[in-house]
Amino acid sequence: MPTSGLMPRVTLREVADHAGVHPATVSRALNPETQAMVNSETLARVLASARELKYQTNTIARSLRTQRSLTVGVLIPDIMNPLFPSIVRGIEDTLDKADYTSLIAYTDGRADRVTARLDRLRQRGVDGLIVATAQLRDPTLEALLEEGVAVVQVNRRSTSRLIPSVTADAAGGMLAAIRHLAELGHERIAYAGAPLRVSTGRARIDAFRRGMRAVGLELASERIEQTESVSVGEGARVGRELLERDPQLTAIVTANDLIALGCYDAVREAGRDCPADVSVIGFNDMPFTDRFDPPLTSVHFDQYEMGATAAAMLLRRLAGEESGAPRVELETTLVVRASTAPPPRA
Amino acid sequence: MPTSGLMPRVTLREVADHAGVHPATVSRALNPETQAMVNSETLARVLASARELKYQTNTIARSLRTQRSLTVGVLIPDIMNPLFPSIVRGIEDTLDKADYTSLIAYTDGRADRVTARLDRLRQRGVDGLIVATAQLRDPTLEALLEEGVAVVQVNRRSTSRLIPSVTADAAGGMLAAIRHLAELGHERIAYAGAPLRVSTGRARIDAFRRGMRAVGLELASERIEQTESVSVGEGARVGRELLERDPQLTAIVTANDLIALGCYDAVREAGRDCPADVSVIGFNDMPFTDRFDPPLTSVHFDQYEMGATAAAMLLRRLAGEESGAPRVELETTLVVRASTAPPPRA
DNA sequence: CTCCTTCTTGCAATCGTTCGCAGAAGTCTG
DNA sequence: CAGACTTCTGCGAACGATTGCAAGAAGGAG
Numbered sequence: 001m002p003t004s005g006l007m008p009r010v011t012l013r014e015v016a017d018h019a020g021v022h023p024a025t026v027s028r029a030l031n032p033e034t035q036a037m038v039n040s041e042t043l044a045r046v047l048a049s050a051r052e053l054k055y056q057t058n059t060i061a062r063s064l065r066t067q068r069s070l071t072v073g074v075l076i077p078d079i080m081n082p083l084f085p086s087i088v089r090g091i092e093d094t095l096d097k098a099d100y101t102s103l104i105a106y107t108d109g110r111a112d113r114v115t116a117r118l119d120r121l122r123q124r125g126v127d128g129l130i131v132a133t134a135q136l137r138d139p140t141l142e143a144l145l146e147e148g149v150a151v152v153q154v155n156r157r158s159t160s161r162l163i164p165s166v167t168a169d170a171a172g173g174m175l176a177a178i179r180h181l182a183e184l185g186h187e188r189i190a191y192a193g194a195p196l197r198v199s200t201g202r203a204r205i206d207a208f209r210r211g212m213r214a215v216g217l218e219l220a221s222e223r224i225e226q227t228e229s230v231s232v233g234e235g236a237r238v239g240r241e242l243l244e245r246d247p248q249l250t251a252i253v254t255a256n257d258l259i260a261l262g263c264y265d266a267v268r269e270a271g272r273d274c275p276a277d278v279s280v281i282g283f284n285d286m287p288f289t290d291r292f293d294p295p296l297t298s299v300h301f302d303q304y305e306m307g308a309t310a311a312a313m314l315l316r317r318l319a320g321e322e323s324g325a326p327r328v329e330l331e332t333t334l335v336v337r338a339s340t341a342p343p344p345r346a
Numbered sequence: 347m348p349t350s351g352l353m354p355r356v357t358l359r360e361v362a363d364h365a366g367v368h369p370a371t372v373s374r375a376l377n378p379e380t381q382a383m384v385n386s387e388t389l390a391r392v393l394a395s396a397r398e399l400k401y402q403t404n405t406i407a408r409s410l411r412t413q414r415s416l417t418v419g420v421l422i423p424d425i426m427n428p429l430f431p432s433i434v435r436g437i438e439d440t441l442d443k444a445d446y447t448s449l450i451a452y453t454d455g456r457a458d459r460v461t462a463r464l465d466r467l468r469q470r471g472v473d474g475l476i477v478a479t480a481q482l483r484d485p486t487l488e489a490l491l492e493e494g495v496a497v498v499q500v501n502r503r504s505t506s507r508l509i510p511s512v513t514a515d516a517a518g519g520m521l522a523a524i525r526h527l528a529e530l531g532h533e534r535i536a537y538a539g540a541p542l543r544v545s546t547g548r549a550r551i552d553a554f555r556r557g558m559r560a561v562g563l564e565l566a567s568e569r570i571e572q573t574e575s576v577s578v579g580e581g582a583r584v585g586r587e588l589l590e591r592d593p594q595l596t597a598i599v600t601a602n603d604l605i606a607l608g609c610y611d612a613v614r615e616a617g618r619d620c621p622a623d624v625s626v627i628g629f630n631d632m633p634f635t636d637r638f639d640p641p642l643t644s645v646h647f648d649q650y651e652m653g654a655t656a657a658a659m660l661l662r663r664l665a666g667e668e669s670g671a672p673r674v675e676l677e678t679t680l681v682v683r684a685s686t687a688p689p690p691r692a
Numbered sequence: 693c694t695c696c697t698t699c700t701t702g703c704a705a706t707c708g709t710t711c712g713c714a715g716a717a718g719t720c721t722g
Numbered sequence: 723c724a725g726a727c728t729t730c731t732g733c734g735a736a737c738g739a740t741t742g743c744a745a746g747a748a749g750g751a752g
Contacts, residue, residue: 011738022702027740034741039700059469060415061738063406064707079431080633089425092452101470104450106438123405124447261637287426291607293639357708368732373710380711385730407708410737 010053019049026050030057063125072314073121074102075131077109081230081258082286083303084132087154090307091130098315100127107133109229114140128314134158134165136199150317154310156199157327164317166310166328167199168284173299173332174207175214177253177281180297180334182215184342186251186279190223190242192263194230194255201226204255204283222246227259235262236269243270243278250278250343257282257289257298260339264292275341285335295337301330356399365395372396376403409471418660419467420448421477423455427576427604428632429649430478433500436653437476444661446473453479455575460486474660480504480511482545496663500656502545503673510663512656512674513545514630519645519678520553521560523599523627526643526680528561530688532597532625536569536588538609540576540601547572550601550629568592573605581608582615589616589624596624596689603628603635603644606685610638621687631681641683647676 016023021042028034029046038046049055063069072095076084088104095102103126105117114133118140121129128150134141138158144151145162157165181189191208194201205224212219222245227234235254239262242252247270254260260282267274274280274294282289285300309328316322362369367388374380375392384392395401409415418441422430434450441448449472451463460479464486467475474496480487484504490497491508503511527535537554540547551570558565568591573580581600585608588598593616600606606628613620620626620640628635631646655674662668 012740013738023738024703024740025701028701031740037700042700056465056469058410058471058738060406060409060471061707062740064404064410064709065738065740067707069406079435082428082431082633085425085431089452101449101466103447106435119402120447123402125404125406287428288634288638291638292634293637293641295639358710359708369708370710370733371731374731377710383730388731404708407737408710410707410739411709411711413737 010055011058012055015046015049015053015055018053019046021046030055068127069125070100071124071126072100072102072311073118073124073126073129074104075114075117075121075129075133076104076106077133079104079106082288083155083257083284086287086303087132087307087310090304090309091154091311092307094308094311094315100315102130109133111135111140118144128152128318130154130310130314132156134199135197136202137197150314152310152314152317154306158199161327162325164313164322164325164327166306166313166330167203168299168301168306169329169332170200170203170207171210173283173301173334174204174253175211176332176334177283177297177299178208178211178215178217180336180340181251181253181279181281182217184279184340186343187217188220188223188246188249188343189217189251189253190246190249191225192235192238192242192252192254192259193224193226194259195228196226201255208253220246223249227262230256230258232258232262232265235259236265237262239263239266240269243267243272251280251340252278253281255283257284257286257296260296260298261292264339275339277344279340279343281334281340289335290337292339294339297337297340298335299332300335301332306330356401357404358401361392361395361399361401364399365392367392376401414473415471416446417470417472418446418448418657419464419470419472419475420450421460421463421467421475421479422450422452423479425450425452428634429501429603429630432633432649433478433653433656436650436655437500437657438653440654440657440661446661448476455479457481457486464490474498474664476500476656476660478502480545481543482548483543496660498656498660498663500652504545507673508671510659510668510671510673512652512659512676513549514645514647514652515675515678516546516549516553517556519629519647519680520550520599521557522678522680523629523643523645524554524557524561524563526682526686527597527599527625527627528563530625530686532689533563534566534569534592534595535563535597535599536592536595537571538581538584538588538598538600538605539570539572540605541574542572547601554599566592569595573608576602576604578604578608578611581605582611583608585609585612586615589613589618597626597686598624599627601629603630603632603642606642606644607638610685621685623690625686625689627680627686635681636683638685640685643683643686644681645678646681647678652676 012023012026016026026046029038029043107113130152132154134153134156141158153165193205225238227238252263260280263280267278282296282298285298289296289298358369358372362372372392375384375389453459476498478500480499480502487504499511539551571584573584598609606626609626613624628642628644631644635642635644
């Protein structure tokens with residue numbers, strides 16, 4: 001009859017009986033907050049009993065009583081995108097230190113799944129949420145805000161200034177990318193962006209435009225295009241489009257490493273070479289970019305750190321220590337590798 | 347006063363009052379199992395009330411009462427290893443269909459963290475476990491088995507034949523890899539393996555030995571070495587070692603793509619070229635291997651499928667439909683890319 | 693010796709469900 | 723029309739912890 005499941009078997013009551021005290025006393029003895037209330041002699045006895053019986057608090061029972069689950073929901077668009085494991089890891093580690101556990105939910109970028117996942121998480125009684133799926137205009141998030149749910153956005157953010165967020169500094173990264181290309185001598189620079197309905201898409205195209213102006217280069221609308229979704233395939237499609245519209249372009253700046261990979265394909269299909277004929281720059285500097293062929297020049301930021309600070313912000317909020325809605329922007333730097341080179345001589 | 351948390355606010359009792367019935371009736375009406383017990387008229391009324399009040403069951407309360415959390419713990423050595431996101435995704439998707447949720451825990455491959463994570467999961471009352479961290483001799487797993495906990499191993503497995511597992515067919519993959527090299531004309535083939543304390547390390551070196559014998563090639567012990575851990579750095583170390591011991595070797599078969607990447611580095615450092623001078627073959631065929639420089643020839647298996655079948659096995663076990671301990675081996679195939687070529691002419 | 697603190701512990705209610713048991717209708721059979 | 727049977731719903735006790743309240747003991751002040 002091996003079907004005991006993993007539920008902890010020894011209860012508070014049993015420890016109490018063993019130590020000859022009331023369950024309430026055991027509860028107090030085991031909780032650091034209330035430990036001071038109990039006589040040091042009894043405390044020792046209770047602790048000994050607990051250890052002997054290998055007592056473990058039943059989190060479920062506690063949560064029911066205290067109305068706090070010590071659990072945080074994490075909404076991720078797609079775990080297959082190599083950007084997210086590092087972020088998740090940062091979240092996980094910091095929550096862990098505060099005895100919180102994270103419940104991760106994947107949405108595949110589909111809005112209907114967002115609500116479904118959200119309901120699921122709510123049913124499980126999460127105390128707060130970290131959301132990496134924010135749309136620029138996101139009614140779902142605003143509804144959560146209305147309800148007074150603790151929410152923090154990571155990587156992407158919505159227009160609502162009331163929800164805290166941790167994002168990467170698009171302006172700095174883009175400017176560095178464009179400067180780098182300009183210094184190499186590029187002039188006809190194209191942009192392959194992410195969908196405008198998410199903040200990263202929006203912020204990065206804005207940053208691209210400003211950056212081009214800043215270095216005094218021409219902004220031709222035929223050299224700017226967005227993908228429908230963030231994927232290698234879409235990147236290839238847009239890359240082809242750009243190369244067709246302006247065969248003279250010598251560089252493509254992208255909003256994302258996956259899109260950049262797609263552009264590699266497009267360049268190759270057009271019978272050209274990266275970086276000899278066309279330079280390509282990515283964004284995010286996801287793991288293994290240095291291994292690609294050619295190694296990808298990309299805008300880098302600390303992804304682990306992004307997750308960690310988002311989690312820390314949420315914890316502060318849950319502890320009631322923070323009531324504002326800070327918008328943290330993480331520093332970005334350009335990592336130059338081999339996908340960028342001087343333009344071919346005309 | 348925005349601190350309501352995410353706990354569902356409307357309770358069964360409120361729905362009952364609204365519908366003019368007893369809470370127990372609402373409970374029965376909402377549970378598919380017991381729905382048949384309630385009169386269709388009352389059923390309709392209760393359902394209407396529930397919908398109107400947007401009732402959502404409080405999973406925590408239910409779990410406390412039923413002693414089942416509908417939660418499964420997943421132990422992963424390292425989420426940063428690109429092999430695991432796909433597996434996790436497969437697990438997640440199949441659990442989801444059965445209304446189970448997964449609690450993911452990362453161990454960083456450290457044994458002490460395994461027990462800590464396990465205690466954590468147990469406190470949270472998981473119904474079963476999917477373990478990707480198994481050591482070949484794993485007392486922890488055996489202890490769990492003793493306790494009658496439902497456990498399934500994925501990717502790696504321990505020696506205990508009592509615990510179900512889903513792994514990749516090492517023999518088939520290795521043989522295909524060696525055949526491929528032999529056909530290209532290689533003779534001095536080296537092996538860079540994973541640690542022998544995990545089953546993948548053990549199984550793959552055995553498979554390598556058998557494969558070499560099968561095609562009639564010499565098995566020189568100086569051309570066989572294992573890493574201490576599964577990482578690019580360790581792969582490079584072992585690669586260097588192998589190249590130093592036998593500078594004449596023309597191919598390296600590895601137990602893992604990360605190790606293969608390390609071998610790329612070692613080959614390059616030795617002033618040689620892959621694949622012109624040294625061919626390299628990986629194992630796992632993780633995402634983006636086709637993007638590496640050169641694109642990596644690797645032994646492939648369906649990682650998503652691996653996670654999915656492991657989850658399905660656990661679910662069956664939890665439903666009491668399965669009492670044996672099946673050991674599923676997933677088919678492996680060699681994906682030939684550009685890291686393998688004929689050996690240089692002597 | 694009484695009154696008032698301070699410390700320590702026990703009592704019992706509560707969190708939101710589920711489920712065994714029992715009872716109230718209603719139906720059927722002979 | 724009595725008795726047996728089915729169908730439906732309510733009652734109340736769990737599940738395992740936490741916590742406000744009260745009470746007993748001990749000690750000090752007046």
